Amino acid sequence: MTSRPDLSSLIKSYDVRGIVGDTLTVDVARAIGAAFADAVVLPDGESEVVIGRDMRDSGPGLVAAVGDGLRDRGVDVIDIGLCSTDGLYHASGVLERPGVMVTASHNPAAYNGMKLCRSLARAVGENTGLGDVRSVAADYLADGIPLAPVRGRAVERDMLADYAAFLRSLVDLSANRPLRVVVDAANAMGGYTVPAVLGTGAGLPELPLEIIPLYFELDGTFPNHEANPLDPANLVDLQAAVREHGADIGLAFDGDADRCFAVDERGEVVPASAITALVGLRESARELDAGRTPTVIHNLISSRAVPEQLSAAGATAVRSRVGHSYIKAEMARLNAVFGGEHSAHFYFRDFFFADSGMLAAMHVLAALGSQDRPLSALLESHSPYAASGEINSTVEDVAAAIARVRTEFDHESIEVDEMDGVTLSHWHAEPRWWINIRASNTEPLLRLNCEAAEPHEMERVRDAALAAIRND
Known part of the structure; x- marks a missing residue:
């Protein structure tokens, strides 16, 4: 018996995140896959897991290792290959399977990690299975992974076109006025998903959008700037391009494209709270039209304008702790139609209560394209403080x-x-x-x-x- 490793710096409260070859190795990834099977998948009565990855060079090896760990414990694997994190959530939702997304989100190139979910994209956090995964994975690294009587199978499946069509079914952009849109993908997964969803890359009809791409080439070394739009330095190129091209809006996605940031026609950064208010009001109006009282979740860092405006519109605004596991749990408990965080995570009931940067971007494009004012004027009332x-x-x-x-x-x-x-x-x-x-x-x-x-x-x-x- 070898010593039991401490994985607390790698398997954190919400996800797995570490330096490849140091805290995160293929052996560790295999142990995490096996632990996910035994701590979450099999107790839930599941027998198959969907796995995806972002563009980092270490992704294929870690996907194979996680898949091996799952298969060691008798669980089948559906490998959907390259995808955004919300692409993985979509697959988990429509296939009704637990999921593993191999990504380090906005972290630098040396990092990779994993986001785990139950079937229907339900969050796995510290108190909902991730703590157990940490403990079991440490045991398996010390003592070895016990092999199931029948090893799981592995298949590959391309879900990109289904993902794009699913999002298009939720927000109709076809009747918009023409918009010029600069998108900074930071050499990350937005460069893979934007052409499919907002363009014709997945075989869908053309939309009235002129997409001006910045850094769409997938490159996990991030040669132009880090895929972290929370840092203002990483928005400078987008702001300049919006002004240079006279664009209506600029969009920036983080590494795994589950967050979206917007820049208005002047090159000014749009506060995430303004987007929470805008999209929350859109989704609330749809609920009210259907005769239902809408509930919208916002975290406690959001602007006070968010609950004020939602309440004035007839919605129930519910304050939450910061963090996706809390937001998702509250949304599911209250059947909330939408949720927003100051960090630009936006959650949708119609997207399995999960977050999607692309879906948030589509709502903003729909709101902008359905009227004649510039984005700065459209959002002015949502940032009064x-x-x-x-x-x-x-x-x-x-x-x-x-x-x-x-x-x-x-x-x-x-x-x-x-x-x-x-x-x-x-x-x-x-x-x-x-x-x-x-x-x-x-x-x-x-x-x-x-x-x-x-x-x-x-x-x-x-x-x-x-x-x-x-x-x-």
Whole structure:
């Protein structure tokens, strides 16, 4: 018996993420595949798993290893090859099978990882199976993987055209006014899916869209910039191209294309909360037209404009913790029609309660193309407040830093909420503002988000909170 490895730095709360050849090897991947079979797949009564991958060079080897682990335990494998993460969720949904997506999302080239789901794209997180996968995988690395009496089979299946047609069935863009759209795929999976969904690459009819591609060539070394649109530096090329081409909109996808960011016709970045409000109102209107009361989930970092506008439109707005496993669970529990996060993850009931950057982009294109105003004017009403964006600070003592922030604002009659980190709110009275401070799960960081009704008030509260966090 060999020593039992500690996989906590690799198999995290929501997914698997590590450096290839170091924390993530083919042996580890095989053990994770076998552990997924025994901790989730077989107990759920399933016998077949669908696997996909992004464009990273390490992907084929890791897919083979995960598949070997599953097959060792008697589980059959459907390999759908290259796909976006929402492409994997689509396959899990329509085939009604658990899934494994081999991807490191927006991480640099040295990384890879996995996102796991149950049948119908249901999330597998720390408390819904991933903790068990971690434990069993460690046992299998120490003691070996026990072989099932009959080894599972493997087949290949191309799902790209089905995925494209499925999304087209959810949002009709055919009657739009013509739009010029710049898309920055960052050499990642958007370069594979955009031609299929928004173009004619999957054999679907042409849409009234002129797509101007940036970095559509699949290259897991990311030769132009990282596939992380949350970093403003990675949007510079898109912003310049939108202005250069006089485009109506710019779209940027992350590495596995499950998130989408938008840039307006001026080259200005659109806040994710504005997209949450826009799409949430579209989906709510559809529910109301059908005689149903819509529910929309938003995480607690979203702009206060989101619940205000949804409630005014007749929807029920429900606040959630940050993180896809919480959002998906709330959506399923409440049968919510839509959910949005400040990180540009957007979730749809009609897409198996899963997130899809492409579907969010299609909703924005539909809203833009159905009227004559530019995107900046269309979205202006959805961003009425001043927001700081997420600001990270390195701290030695997280609890002490949070206590300093609470002391800093104690005299301002704040409301305190500890749903996720600590939220201090003065939104009930003038001047209206709120802040949220949350500790990172993996680093000695505090994350600050702040919003206020007026820019000068946001700056005051932001600066005071940062000074307290950093003990300046």
